[in-house]
Amino acid sequence: MVKIVIPSHKRADRVKTLKLVPDAILCVEERQADEYRLHNPNVEIVAHPNDVVGLVPKRNWMAKHFGDLFMLDDDVTTFRRLYIESKEPAAIKDTKVIRARIEELHELAVLLDVHLYGFGKKVTPVMYDEFEPISLKQCVTGCSYGVIANENTIWNESFSLKEDFLISCYVKHKERKVLIDNRYNFAQEKTMTNAGGLSFIRNQSTERENVIRLRQFFGEVVNMKKVSCNGKDQIVDKSQYNINVTFPC
16 A cells, blocks of 8 residues: 655644545654644654755655655645536545545556656536546646655755645656546645644745746746636635646647
């Protein structure tokens, strides 16, 4: 079985993702480990050194420590199936089914010799494209993705945010394929308002800085995101520097 790991920071008493994947491993810094054990007594805790600061260095540490793994943010609250009929519920609450979908996607990545994989970014069934259930040309979404560790699954630690776009662009450049299962979606709480995690560095200034650096590295494939539509209403996001990436092939 692939290891499912939740990187967490200063959210010992509210790791919401465990409701979806109760057998996941929590990865936290050493000085927070006891507090996490107190609030999560039945969960495996793996502590990394205190000098591994920030999500990007933590992802590098986890990939080196665990090897192949699937990572979920600690504030993920929903797993949805998007190819549904009208009035059919989208949310999947059975934890065994959720793990099975992750395992199946990992196995497909191994079969296709893909080293970066994840689920889609579409948030509602009306946005689902039935002609592209599986893709090799999209980006992973930051709250949930997996790596099959190799020399290309390394994050540039000069970035503090937008690391999902960073690793997607780098792996796509080096290997020409990133596996995305658009049939399902993990969704998380609003990251701008949830204390802990990256909230201590996430602001418009750092967002802008990281977007500019992505453009410097990868050029015109990185663009500002347009206001989108969920089939009925416009989707409005408070972040000024939301981006998307369009690979030419």
